[in-house]
Amino acid sequence: MKRFGFTSIRLKLVLIFMGILLGSCQLAFTFAINFYFDKVLTDMESHLMAESHLIRQLAQRTDLSADEIIRLSSTSFYQMDHYSKVRDLPVSLDQGSRAQLEAGTSIYVPVEREHRSIRATLFKLREQYVLLTPYVAAYFDPVAQLMVNTIINCAIIGSVLILIAVRQIMKPLRRLTEATREVAKGKFSVQVPYSGRDEVARLAQYFNTMVQELKQIEFLRKDFINNVSHEFRTPISSIQGFARLLQTSSLPKERLLEYTDVIIEETERLNKLTSNILKLSRVENQTKPTHCTSFVLDEQIRRTILLLETEWNKKGLTLDLDLPGTNYWGDEELIQQIWINLIDNAIKFSDDGGTVGVSIVREDGVIRVHIRDEGCGIPETAKSRIFEHFYQAESSRGRQGSGLGLAIVKRVTELCGGSVTVESEEGEGSVFTVELPLINPGIQTRLS
Numbered sequence: 001m002k003r004f005g006f007t008s009i010r011l012k013l014v015l016i017f018m019g020i021l022l023g024s025c026q027l028a029f030t031f032a033i034n035f036y037f038d039k040v041l042t043d044m045e046s047h048l049m050a051e052s053h054l055i056r057q058l059a060q061r062t063d064l065s066a067d068e069i070i071r072l073s074s075t076s077f078y079q080m081d082h083y084s085k086v087r088d089l090p091v092s093l094d095q096g097s098r099a100q101l102e103a104g105t106s107i108y109v110p111v112e113r114e115h116r117s118i119r120a121t122l123f124k125l126r127e128q129y130v131l132l133t134p135y136v137a138a139y140f141d142p143v144a145q146l147m148v149n150t151i152i153n154c155a156i157i158g159s160v161l162i163l164i165a166v167r168q169i170m171k172p173l174r175r176l177t178e179a180t181r182e183v184a185k186g187k188f189s190v191q192v193p194y195s196g197r198d199e200v201a202r203l204a205q206y207f208n209t210m211v212q213e214l215k216q217i218e219f220l221r222k223d224f225i226n227n228v229s230h231e232f233r234t235p236i237s238s239i240q241g242f243a244r245l246l247q248t249s250s251l252p253k254e255r256l257l258e259y260t261d262v263i264i265e266e267t268e269r270l271n272k273l274t275s276n277i278l279k280l281s282r283v284e285n286q287t288k289p290t291h292c293t294s295f296v297l298d299e300q301i302r303r304t305i306l307l308l309e310t311e312w313n314k315k316g317l318t319l320d321l322d323l324p325g326t327n328y329w330g331d332e333e334l335i336q337q338i339w340i341n342l343i344d345n346a347i348k349f350s351d352d353g354g355t356v357g358v359s360i361v362r363e364d365g366v367i368r369v370h371i372r373d374e375g376c377g378i379p380e381t382a383k384s385r386i387f388e389h390f391y392q393a394e395s396s397r398g399r400q401g402s403g404l405g406l407a408i409v410k411r412v413t414e415l416c417g418g419s420v421t422v423e424s425e426e427g428e429g430s431v432f433t434v435e436l437p438l439i440n441p442g443i444q445t446r447l448s
């Protein structure tokens with residue numbers, strides 16, 4: 001990978017920061033210079049005015065000639081020019097200024113220096129006219145130089161610090177990029193270390209959670225494939241075995257019937273398994289119920305019980321029903337799947353002559369349907385696992401089933417915004433409770 005190309009966010013950040021730094025230094029410099037220049041100039045002008053008073057006092061108290069005083073008073077901070085006639089002056093004077101000058105007062109006169117208009121001090125010294133003009137550059141250049149040096153130092157130190165800072169900021173992002181590449185290759189064990197609670201730390205935290213979820217999904221997918229292959233293999237081997245036996249020519253008629261029965265049973269099992277896998281895959285890919293209508297829930301449960309009549313009749317079960325009239329708004333076909341699977345289980349796990357109970361209760365914005373049986377019950381260790389794909393408790397092995405029914409029930413109730421729970425005692429029986437929300441209780445559901 002190119003580590004520092006023009007597309008690198010690090011380079012972009014460094015360039016942006018340095019641009020901002022240099023731009024703001026330039027602005028600060030311009031403001032400071034202008035402000036400082038005006039202030040220094042005003043100070044210098046008043047200083048020269050005071051200087052002119054001192055020179056005039058010197059002339060009054062001594063006998064020194066104008067030339068000698070001028071020579072003694074010269075410094076490198078102002079320019080001192082003297083003229084013997086007013087008309088030689090580089091500035092023009094109005095009547096008032098001229099009268100003040102002749103009366104021995106120092107006056108300000110405008111002059112041009114280094115493209116700036118400044119004020120010089122003009123006064124009369126004996127028979128000479130003296131003009132004091134500040135040396136702007138003498139004051140100004142060292143300060144400007146100092147400022148330029150400071151700004152260059154700031155820019156150099158700032159750039160180095162920015163480089164270090166950007167490197168630090170980019171570090172977790174680089175780690176995240178590396179980790180993402182690993183995940184893309186199918187390695188779900190990567191985790192990005194992070195500290196603090198800033199945006200990048202949160203990104204790393206969510207990334208880690210996402211990878212763990214993906215790992216889980218990947219595990220489930222592999223587990224699912226293993227289970228499907230396993231579930232298919234048993235009936236297929238059985239069919240294959242019995243089909244081979246059927247090839248034996250001297251087989252008595254009873255055996256022939258027995259073997260074909262087994263084959264039919266196994267194909268039925270395969271058929272059921274396939275249809276359950278398809279159902280599960282359909283509901284797992286669904287995000288919400290699609291065909292919602294208003295329907296009579298108690299009627300739907302009664303129809304389901306009728307559908308399973310052969311099964312409960314075979315076992316001589318008694319049905320204890322408490323199904324008050326209930327209108328419900330939801331996906332009728334999906335919800336029917338819940339009752340088919342739960343009532344079928346209640347019948348399947350009941351002992352002959354037992355009782356299966358189904359009741360509907362409405363409570364605070366929800367409808368609860370209880371499906372009760374007096375069958376074998378569920379061992380404590382299995383309770384938390386029965387809703388997993390393909391899980392079958394040890395005690396129930398041997399009974400027809402694939403371990404997908406409850407996984408479908410759980411997914412469907414979740415899709416409908418509800419839940420399913422179980423209470424069970426081993427050897428005593430089980431109660432499955434399905435809770436479904438009343439989406440708009442006032443209009444859509446009514447208990448009569």
Ligand code: ADP
Nearest residue numbers: 345349377386392393396401402403404405406
């Ligand atoms: P299966 O096709 O095996 O019935 P399910 O997903 O419907 O698959 O159920 C999973 C497991 O939960 C069953 O194998 C059984 O061990 C347990 N189970 C479900 N319902 C009952 C019940 N009413 N009584 C006892 N055990 C039950």
